[in-house]
Amino acid sequence: MIETRTLLASVIVVPLGMLLACLWPRALNRMPSCLTFAPIPALAAVLLATHDTALILGSTRLHLTFALDLPGAVLLGVAALLWITSGAYALQYMQGRPNRGRFVVCWLMTLTGCLGVFLAADMVSFYFLLALLTLGACGLVIHHETPRAWRAGAVYIGLALLAEAFLLMAFVLLAAQIPGDSLLMRDAAAALPTSPQRDLILALLIAGLGMKAGLVPFHFWMPLAYAAAPTPASAVLSGAVVKASILGMIRFLPLETALPDWGTALAAAGLFAAIYGVVIGITQHNPKVVLAYSSVSQMGFIVAVIGMGMLAGDDRAALAAAFYAAHHVLVKGALFLSVGVIAATGSRRLWPMLLPVAIIAVGLGGLPFTGGALAKLVADGLLGDSIASKIATLSAVGTTLLMLQFLRSLAKTASQDPEATAAVGLVWPWLATAAVSLVVPWALYLTVPSGTLPDPLAPAVLWKALWPVLLGAVLAIALWRWARWLPRVPEGDVAVAIDVGIRVAVVWGKTLERMDSALRQWPAAAMSLLILIIALGTAVFAR
Template sequence: MMLGQLLLATTLGLPSLMLATCLSARVRERMLALLVFAPLPAIAAALFAVDSQLLVGQGRLQLALQLDVLGAILLGVAALLWSMAGLYAATYLRGTANCGRFVVCWLMTLMGCLGAFVAADMFSFYLLLALLGVGACGLVVHDQSASAWRSGGIYMGLSLFAESCVLLAFILLAAGTQGDSWLIRDVVAELPQSPWCDVTLGLLIVGLGLKAGLVPLHVWMPLAHAAAPIPASAVLSGAVVKVGIIGLIRFLPLQTALPDWGFALTSAGLFTALYGVAIGITQQHPKAVLAYSSVSQMGVIVAVLGMGLSAGETSAALYAVWYAAHHVLVKGTLFLAVGLAATTGARHLWPLLLVVAVLALGLGGLPLTGGALAKYAVKGPLGDGLAATVANVSAAGTTLLMLHFVYCLKTFAATDAQAQPGKGLLLPWCVLALASLLIPWLMYLWVAAGTVTDLLEPASLWLALRPPLVGMITAIALWYWGGRLPRVPIGDIAVLFGGLMPRNGGVSLVFTSLDAWLRRWALACMALLVLSLLFAWTLYGGGRG
């Protein structure tokens, strides 16, 4: 137990310490090469600290960290992605401007993301959610281009809206709880009997659904992923969006059947799954295609949770986590492949494209891949009705979208036909690619106690092959008639509101001043710490008498 508590403490303790040392400008500029180490305690915790609990502080300021099987699965794969993406970033961003600021934002986002998987009380979860939002915004605007600032502004606005919804939901959860406990398991257990149950659920689904990318709250995802540097895009799409998923798992009362809310959540998820494919196929940049694919995949996961909420099946959470874990690894690997392709010439590109194609088609359920195992896992919660049919259509669409991604990636190759990627980019990508192939099988054999024989039966293979086959046939058809497809801009419905954005000089002056202040990261870190302490005192010291 002591080992588990130590690992839980260092999961947040090591990145916190690294962030604190960034108050020194000299250390901050050298921290890029050390980002690979920040998530390592989280990997160890996922392996050796399951069922451990850590209480920090006393009384109303007591924070609780706890790791169950669901959290451990997502924590482990997310931490692996963060580690390898950090190693990738050390080469990708070496010698570029504003590396120190990138490091600070990276560590803030990492703490918020990994911490959300182990947070066991409402205050910890909310504080980490807010920390994640601030840090991720800094990653999005890192390049400081006009499009990056626009994407960062939209992301921050929607992030604050999501956090406001979550905060209101937490207030209602606390008000509807008989005791003084702020533990998530305690407040959620009493939610179905709360007089504010419907309002609370609505706020939670909007706030956490936005973090997960549900349509129409999804627009931050393609904009942010397209604007951020490639290693940041990898963790944003692979790991950060899973904070919304773990939030829904933690705060939805899956132990109680709520058919109306389950139907609404399932409908929103399935619509998102189809919408992401429909818009993604119109994109030409490989990062934009991957971003809309993430929108679609998050929709499938949310639909699984919705079906579980409809029937009161808590097992739906495990299946959703299994599906999400596969997506963490594969999507992170595919985003990093975009950077590899840009530094690889045509003569050396085909081995990369072959591995990418296998991983990408796995998202559509290609038999014997990790994606096929993930689709197999969620087959039970989705049932045999309309939800299952729409999910199969989504799988076919994902296959189509991933073939489109491979084609776009091919056109993204370096102009020098002899160019080869550096080892600093290739090594972390290879580790993630191997993990994407092996870890889903390990989960299937050990966690689910499945057998290979079940998957090798001709009937099972045919059922798994049908959606990808339909997607491949559709892709061939679109290669002939694809020129007729519209070119939807990145952010789709966000462009409808583009004309409403102010363009006067006063606003420009405000953003210029804000940019100058944000460059002073020592001040920014100290201000964040002070505001966090004030917020904690307000909630715990003066909020509940």
């Protein structure tokens, strides 16, 4: 049996070693065919490693700690599966395209940071790997070097650096609160509830991780980045990379201690994002942008689950959020990969290809027997019969509506050649991801002891999952009939207003600069001084 420490080390060492090997041109040229193998050690670690062993690297005073807890194992396993299939997809997708070497380097940087974050057990390693992930992901976003890609990359890196600045401040404050010289994340979470700076630290943590998670109003990087990136990159960015923020919330926020004020605020922000993503998403026509707004909605719902756990001091929220996020990793990855497959498929073969897309897409809204229904069933235990549960049901209706809008927009992107067929190298990774998204949630659900969770096959449970889907389908038909009345919201919505504000600021800045230059001329300066003297003299003699 391979030692646990060796397995944990291989999760980071293998992709990092492949990244360093890219310094040699010959290795770089052959690296695209190896991308699918880089995440395999992570999958092996999830299946074979024990959860009570830590890997410590460095000296006694300064060291990095890596460990595998249950939420981290769930997310690491599904992320590894998505990276494996997306790596195979990228091999076919990048054939004949320019800048393959740069794509590979950015892919491996993002992969190393993403998988490492799920193992990071201390604040230093978490922050370092998060920064590595950010740099690699920015390179993937700007890969096509179009004006759209450069703008998306600028927005992404700007918000990411701001979020990491907030997190760094929170980590420094947390480090001062932990007894001794420990920098472990579990010790930080334990010290946070009694810290005199608790509210400031929580505000910084939620702001930083919320930006990374795409919480409204900091969500606008998602539609810009996912639409601009190459399709396999969009799949891993939306599926795996963004879940680093969810794991950060699970590990840093004190879920075992009831914090009603912060829990209510976080749950409200998450539920608002869940509805907002649907409302803006149904106005979009680019399938990748529709999926991006779906991610805004789904990430908001996951954050709301964590918030409900903080509200009640219920640590079950950690596993519930991890389970829901794991399903989203696989489904959203499969849906993004389908965009490239359908674009290469002609009308003669379109509907057989759309069928599996439809199943997993509507499953995201809670279609019975799918992983989405199981994810919502797990989350229901945290929501109870509160108003949050009613909003969650409304979110399920909206998600179904949004996914049907995605299917309609996706069908319109099919190849103009009726006989066109997508390459096998694109089809099999996509189908494998879709199949895994259906199987893995059931495998995870069935490992829970009997009686702990409701029976997903009970008639009442099936109907509770089915009727929001049916209502969403009816609303989708109505939406398509009156679609011309919908407003045309540009992708990134809030980003457009920010762009207008920046242009206005630039204009005013140039105007003020010209005024300053004019005032610094001798005649204007002398006249201004004379007017000032007269005004002061008048004020003195008027007393």
